[in-house]
Amino acid sequence: MIVLEHVQKHFGAFQALFDINLSVRAGEKIVLCGPSGSGKSTLIRCINYLEQSEGRIIVGNVELSAGSKAVNAVRSDIGMVFQQFNLFPHLTVLQNCTLAPRRTRRLSKADAEAKARELLARVKIFDQADKYPAQLSGGQQQRVAIARALCLEPKVMLFDEPTSALDPEMVKEVLDTMVSLAEDGMTMICVTHEMGFARRIADRVIFMAQGRIVEEGPPAEFFGNPKHERTRKFLGEILPSSGTPIVPPTTPLK
Amino acid sequence: MNYKIDFTPVIEGFPSLLMGCLGTLGLALGGMVLAVIVGIGGVMLRDSRSRPLRWGVIGFVELIRNTPFLVQIYFIFFALPLAGVRLDPTPTAIIALGINGGAYAIEIIRGGVQSIGKGQVEAGLALGLRKGQVFRLIVLKPALRAIFPSLASQFILLTLTTSIAAAISAYELTSVAQRIESDTFKSFEVYGTITLLYLAMSWLLMNAFNLIRSRYLSYPVR
Numbered sequence: 171m172i173v174l175e176h177v178q179k180h181f182g183a184f185q186a187l188f189d190i191n192l193s194v195r196a197g198e199k200i201v202l203c204g205p206s207g208s209g210k211s212t213l214i215r216c217i218n219y220l221e222q223s224e225g226r227i228i229v230g231n232v233e234l235s236a237g238s239k240a241v242n243a244v245r246s247d248i249g250m251v252f253q254q255f256n257l258f259p260h261l262t263v264l265q266n267c268t269l270a271p272r273r274t275r276r277l278s279k280a281d282a283e284a285k286a287r288e289l290l291a292r293v294k295i296f297d298q299a300d301k302y303p304a305q306l307s308g309g310q311q312q313r314v315a316i317a318r319a320l321c322l323e324p325k326v327m328l329f330d331e332p333t334s335a336l337d338p339e340m341v342k343e344v345l346d347t348m349v350s351l352a353e354d355g356m357t358m359i360c361v362t363h364e365m366g367f368a369r370r371i372a373d374r375v376i377f378m379a380q381g382r383i384v385e386e387g388p389p390a391e392f393f394g395n396p397k398h399e400r401t402r403k404f405l406g407e408i409l410p411s412s413g414t415p416i417v418p419p420t421t422p423l424k
Numbered sequence: 425m426n427y428k429i430d431f432t433p434v435i436e437g438f439p440s441l442l443m444g445c446l447g448t449l450g451l452a453l454g455g456m457v458l459a460v461i462v463g464i465g466g467v468m469l470r471d472s473r474s475r476p477l478r479w480g481v482i483g484f485v486e487l488i489r490n491t492p493f494l495v496q497i498y499f500i501f502f503a504l505p506l507a508g509v510r511l512d513p514t515p516t517a518i519i520a521l522g523i524n525g526g527a528y529a530i531e532i533i534r535g536g537v538q539s540i541g542k543g544q545v546e547a548g549l550a551l552g553l554r555k556g557q558v559f560r561l562i563v564l565k566p567a568l569r570a571i572f573p574s575l576a577s578q579f580i581l582l583t584l585t586t587s588i589a590a591a592i593s594a595y596e597l598t599s600v601a602q603r604i605e606s607d608t609f610k611s612f613e614v615y616g617t618i619t620l621l622y623l624a625m626s627w628l629l630m631n632a633f634n635l636i637r638s639r640y641l642s643y644p645v646r
């Protein structure tokens with residue numbers, strides 16, 4: 171579904187990604203975690219070409235060369251959800267959802283709206299279709315952003331810290347939406363520090379630090395028995411120290 | 425000084441003064457439409473990938489904003505015919521106003537575009553929209569909303585600048601007033617009256633702009 175081979179990313183002289191190799195099967199759910207600045211956002215932005223990288227990136231069966239015209243087609247097969255929602259403030263919820271399908275898929279207004287309403291119902295935004303983004307709570311906005319991405323029937327969904335900008339009481343509603351998406355078989359790559367979510371839906375958890383993939387494995391293994399010191403330190407920092415003993419006693423807690 | 429105030433010529437000439445107002449509004453409207461086109465097109469070219477285009481726009485803006493409007497309008501009216509482009513006063517005035525207003529509009533609109541977060545553009549691109557579509561469908565309206573007050577006052581200024589078109593005898597309020605004044609020598613009454621007429625037109629336009637803003641450019645924000 172997605173293959174990355176020897177992907178590198180430079181911002182000027184600064185190297186943000188080093189030799190990333192990753193292959194994601196259809197239906198697989200990946201959780202990507204790591205300290206701030208480790209290159210998680212950069213990595214998933216490279217997958218839909220919001221950043222130009224070196225190395226090979228294959229999405230579906232398409233490998234794009236730099237500046238290729240097909241980039242828009244590939245992007246509309248990849249849904250992306252941002253930390254800051256990035257809904258379009260001048261469009262209603264419904265218009266946010268129908269804009270791209272009407273332009274890129276050439277759907278009629280009626281078809282696009284029917285599809286949008288169906289997906290808004292799925293993310294439990296029932297009667298807000300005619301409101302503007304600013305009239306919704308953060309959690310509602312993020313669910314609209316998910317519905318907006320789903321309207322293009324993407325083959326993969328990328329999430330970049332979708333709950334980090336939310337008030338705590340709204341995190342759950344967004345995570346629930348993502349869980350139900352996962353249960354429906356969507357291929358997903360999620361940057362998140364919600365480790366409960368990771369444990370529940372991830373097939374693999376990948377830990378990044380300083381632009382490199384340090385460690386990866388199924389959640390039970392990743393949380394239960396992290397191999398690298400760097401990973402243990404990270405988990406110690408983000409998991410609640412009062413929490414359940416998922417983290418082995420040997421793990422240094424902060 | 426034994427100037428006698430006498431509004432008779434103004435009263436008699438009032439219908440033609442009102443027609444002059446229509447002429448002024450026509451020039452202003454034509455100029456504004458052209459300025460919006462130049463402004464939005466200029467912003468797109470100004471931020472395009474082509475370096476010559478970018479520099480072309482920068483040069484254009486610098487040239488227009490640092491030279492007198494009267495000279496610009498004379499250039500189009502008197503100098504271009506030597507190159508075979510001969511235009512009547514009214515189209516000349518509209519083009520000059522559109523070019524002049526457009527150069528200012530480029531800078532104003534560009535400020536609005538830059539105030540729109542990168543996240544908006546990226547969200548549009550991530551949905552598979554082309555760059556032009558992102559600009560047109562996602563960036564433009566919030567950008568115009570952000571700078572609308574500046575653009576509106578620039579366009580009021582453009583409306584007042586139409587009076588300079590009297591220099592090439594375009595049909596507008598000031599040239600009508602000049603004709604009445606030179607026939608009757610009632611300078612105080614004539615120019616006093618058109619001062620009020622310009623004021624009324626500015627006020628009218630301000631209201632029209634406010635209407636446009638609330639009708640087309642408003643949406644809830646946090």
Ligand SMILES: Nc1ncnc2c1ncn2[C@@H]1O[C@H](COP(=O)(O)OP(=O)(O)O)[C@@H](O)[C@H]1O
Nearest residue numbers: 181184186204205206207208209210211212213
């Ligand atoms: N546009 C950019 N220009 C320069 N440096 C950048 C840019 N985007 C990200 N970086 C740098 O790349 C590194 C990785 O950033 P990022 O992928 O956002 O990290 P993460 O999402 O893991 O917090 C950081 O050091 C960041 O400063």
Ligand SMILES: [Mg+2]
Nearest residue numbers: 210211212331
């Ligand atoms: Mg990030």
